[in-house]
Amino acid sequence: MxxxxxxxxxxxxxxxxxxxxxxxxxxxxxxxxxxxxxxxxxxxxxxxxxxxxxxxxxxxxxxxxxxxxxxxxxxxxxxxxxxxxxxxxxxxxxxxxxxxxxxxxxxxxxxxxxxxxxxxxxxxxxxxxxxxxxxxxxxxxxxxxxxxxxxxxxxxxxxxxxxxxxxxxxxxxxxxxxxxxxxxxxxxxxxxxxxxxxxxxxxxxxxxxxxxxxxxxxxxxxxxxxxNMHATILPSMAADYRHRLLAFRYLEGTPAAALVGRARRALAREALGVALRELDADGRAEVARELRAAAVEISPAAASTRRARVLDSRLRRGSTPGHRLRAAARDLADRARWRFWVLTGVS
Missing domain, CATH: 3.90.550.10 (Spore Coat Polysaccharide Biosynthesis Protein SpsA; Chain A)
Structure with missing residues (x-):
């Protein structure tokens, strides 16, 4: 750079x-x-x-x-x-x-x-x-x-x-x-x-x-x-991750083919994180489950990660003390990433 x-x-x-x-x-x-x-x-x-x-x-x-x-x-x-x-x-x-x-x-x-x-x-x-x-x-x-x-x-x-x-x-x-x-x-x-x-x-x-x-x-x-077209052609957040993977799979026929696995892991990690955010915001458990399913479909190894285990526990137990504090912390992290994107063009 x-x-x-x-x-x-x-x-x-x-x-x-x-x-x-x-x-x-x-x-x-x-x-x-x-x-x-x-x-x-x-x-x-x-x-x-x-x-x-x-x-x-x-x-x-x-x-x-x-x-x-x-x-x-x-x-x-x-x-x-x-x-x-x-x-x-x-x-x-x-x-x-x-x-x-x-x-x-x-x-x-x-x-x-x-x-x-x-x-x-x-x-x-x-x-x-x-x-x-x-x-x-x-x-x-x-x-x-x-x-x-x-x-x-x-x-x-x-x-x-x-x-x-x-x-x-x-x-x-x-x-x-x-x-x-x-x-x-x-x-x-x-x-x-x-x-x-x-x-x-x-x-x-x-x-x-x-x-x-x-x-x-x-x-x-x-x-x-x-x-907005993006709001009408994508039915869910889980669908967005699946379609992003299809775009990254273009790289499979290029010298950057080895990076597709990294993209899979990143997509799965983000999908699991968004699922946790959904629960922290008192959202729908079915949305979190859809996101988890998409994460594992994209990268099967995601099922054994710590983030997936935390999500599974949250789905079993429902709302837990501190979820609003976690949501606030994630909002702060989002704002920091947004600012970094504004300044640098990547996030």
């Missing part, structure tokens, strides 16, 4: 934002404006409407009619989010590219910061940064990430080692900007992984390219609402 001070880039690099849309027409104008208003880059937008049943296509076409930098691809029938991503990426002819959900936003200046890093370091194939979650109206004005403005670069293999050690995806998605050359090399999103395609895509990129991060500046705004 290397941390350095940012440098500028000459000219105005070209960046395309692919915006897949299904029934998010009411969000489209804000998403498109957040891209076209970026300083220091020549930005374009490709809206791919996946046969929306609302007025999304009409909104997209109106935006295109008002600004030649916007183009629209309309699916005659619904093809699902993975094919929608890939169809939009196929149309990119700029040097850099970002994939932005129609309900999210690019932060002011984010594209220029990301492409400057890649222009300065040709081995970096993707750059991410801090996203900020919001509800309702998007945050106003520029934001900083609570740290000095710097760049971090990892060798791709180094970043993969961190991800497998933690068993996590450190990226929400709208904060990523890629070198189009890297996107072309690794291909499109995997249609067999509709629920963990993002994580697999970042791992695939890091197998071939270095990874960069913009520190100290917010790079995207991630909208939270009840129709």
């Amino acid at each position: 290397r941390v350095s001070l940012p440098v500028g880039v000459a000219g105005a690099p070209t960046v395309s934002a692919v915006i897949p849309c299904f029934n998010y027409g009411h969000y489209l104008p804000q998403a498109v404006a957040s891209v076209l208003d970026q300083p220091g880059v020549a930005a374009r937008v490709i809206v791919v409407d996946d046969c929306s049943t609302d007025d999304s296509l009409a909104v997209a076409r109106a935006l295109a009619a008002a600004d030649p930098r916007v183009t629209v691809l309309a699916h005659p029938q619904n093809r699902g989010h993975i094919q929608t991503y890939n169809d939009g990426l196929d149309l990119v002819d700029t040097e850099f590219v970002t994939l932005l959900s129609a309900d999210d936003l690019v932060a002011p200046g984010a594209l220029g910061r990301a492409v400057s890093l890649m222009a300065a370091h040709p081995r970096v194939g993707m750059v991410y940064g801090q996203p900020v979650e919001f509800v309702g109206e998007p945050p106003a004005g520029d934001r900083d990430g609570g740290a000095p403005y710097t760049w971090t670069r990892w060798r791709g293999t180094e970043w993969i080692r961190i991800a497998t050690r933690r068993g996590r995806c450190f990226i929400l998605s709208p904060e990523v900007v890629m070198r189009t050359e890297a996107m072309r090399q690794i291909g499109g999103y995997n249609p067999l992984l509709p629920k963990s395609g993002d994580l697999e895509y970042w791992l695939r990129t890091a197998t071939h390219w270095d990874v960069g991060r913009v520190n100290g500046r917010v790079q995207a705004f991630y909208r939270q609402h009840e129709a």
